[in-house]
Amino acid sequence: MSKTKIWLSSPHMGGKEIEYINSAFDENWIAPLGPNVNGFETDLKNYIQQSKEIAALSSGTAAIHLALIHLGVSHGDEVICQSITFSASANPIAYQGATPIFIDSEPTTWNMCPIALKKAIKDRIAKGNKPKAIIVVHLYGMPCKMNEILMVAKQYDIPVIEDAAEALGSTYRGQKCGAFGEFGILSFNGNKIITTSGGGALVCKDEATKSKIVFYATQARDNAPHYQHSEIGYNYRLSNISAGIGRGQMEVLDKHIGLRRKMNIFYKDIFSGIKGVEVFTEPGESYFSNHWLSAILVDPNQTGGITREDLRLAFEAENIESRPLWKPMHMQPVFKDAPYYGGNVAEELFENGLCLPSGSNLTDDDRERIKTVILNVFRV
Numbered sequence: 015m016s017k018t019k020i021w022l023s024s025p026h027m028g029g030k031e032i033e034y035i036n037s038a039f040d041e042n043w044i045a046p047l048g049p050n051v052n053g054f055e056t057d058l059k060n061y062i063q064q065s066k067e068i069a070a071l072s073s074g075t076a077a078i079h080l081a082l083i084h085l086g087v088s089h090g091d092e093v094i095c096q097s098i099t100f101s102a103s104a105n106p107i108a109y110q111g112a113t114p115i116f117i118d119s120e121p122t123t124w125n126m127c128p129i130a131l132k133k134a135i136k137d138r139i140a141k142g143n144k145p146k147a148i149i150v151v152h153l154y155g156m157p158c159k160m161n162e163i164l165m166v167a168k169q170y171d172i173p174v175i176e177d178a179a180e181a182l183g184s185t186y187r188g189q190k191c192g193a194f195g196e197f198g199i200l201s202f203n204g205n206k207i208i209t210t211s212g213g214g215a216l217v218c219k220d221e222a223t224k225s226k227i228v229f230y231a232t233q234a235r236d237n238a239p240h241y242q243h244s245e246i247g248y249n250y251r252l253s254n255i256s257a258g259i260g261r262g263q264m265e266v267l268d269k270h271i272g273l274r275r276k277m278n279i280f281y282k283d284i285f286s287g288i289k290g291v292e293v294f295t296e297p298g299e300s301y302f303s304n305h306w307l308s309a310i311l312v313d314p315n316q317t318g319g320i321t322r323e324d325l326r327l328a329f330e331a332e333n334i335e336s337r338p339l340w341k342p343m344h345m346q347p348v349f350k351d352a353p354y355y356g357g358n359v360a361e362e363l364f365e366n367g368l369c370l371p372s373g374s375n376l377t378d379d380d381r382e383r384i385k386t387v388i389l390n391v392f393r394v
């Protein structure tokens with residue numbers, strides 16, 4: 015294929031990242047600690063919310079894992095989790111030998127349905143096993159119905175872990191995603207809105223919680239001159255090199271969010287003239303999405319039979335990446351035995367939804383190629 019590949023979301027450096035990496039080399043901080051780790055944590059704290067503390071970790075998955083450990087989740091416990099999400103939201107539940115309880119979405123934010131959540135909690139309690147935590151996701155950067163979910167969680171006194179891996183910079187009622195829950199999770203994987211080449215962070219409510227998280231993330235070493243351990247530890251801290259990339263990325267984060275949001279408008283403009291295709295947008299003024307990925311729903315009953323799969327294959331033929339919405343966890347072979355609460359909202363999203371190229375580094379030429387494919391498929 016001669017045309018260069020257009021990705022869903024690819025790394026977009028601002029330029030200063032290399033300077034932070036160079037300073038790590040100059041000072042010989044080539045380790046999972048150092049000035050860039052501290053600096054990156056401060057940058058994130060200032061960005062998300064001053065009253066929170068940030069623990070920089072090796073991945074978003076590690077962040078979820080440590081949040082569950084800190085909340086005491088262990089073998090035989092149950093943890094509630096949004097069904098339509100990336101598998102990394104749910105895998106750490108299994109790491110702890112606990113059972114995920116999956117919850118359907120509601121159609122406006124595509125995120126956890128507060129009504130199904132309440133039903134699930136009531137039913138699990140009636141069955142004698144009160145869920146230990148609720149993992150809610152801001153899918154593709156769209157904030158979930160945070161207030162409604164926090165109200166249900168408070169009513170039953172269950173801590174919320176907010177998976178904001180895709181939602182750095184998104185806000186709900188003016189507050190940054192990641193700052194609402196008992197814990198918030200961030201990811202800096204290669205395809206996320208900012209990247210450290212691989213990395214994540216846990217948003218903690220106070221300094222004591224952060225200290226405990228960092229303790230677990232650095233092999234649970236007790237305070238002693240020799241290596242002494244009273245608990246099982248993990249090697250989950252972020253490297254000082256990676257954190258250097260993160261510091262450079264923080265300088266361009268808001269600019270890149272602006273560019274991602276422009277991609278969303280680009281798609282809205284194209285699809286406004288195409289019947290039966292709906293671009294995923296904020297349901298109201300309380301919601302501000304970073305539009306990490308722009309996504310559409312294609313209704314074949316209204317498009318004259320054209321499906322999202324027709325569009326995906328047409329993109330593929332032009333070396334343009336697109337991807338069906340994340341397949342719900344309750345439909346995944348690996349979680350087939352896990353309890354599920356709700357209807358078929360998530361299933362229908364999966365059936366008809368497609369994520370579109372959304373990177374902040376796409377060019378006018380890229381957009382022209384994308385637009386041409388769309389107009390050809392829908393014959394407008």
Ligand SMILES: *Cc1c(COP(=O)(O)O)cnc(C)c1O
Nearest residue numbers: 073074075100102103179201203
């Ligand atoms: C990417 C992602 C994660 C995991 O983050 P990693 O840094 O890749 O481990 C978790 N949850 C969601 C929703 C994600 O998109």
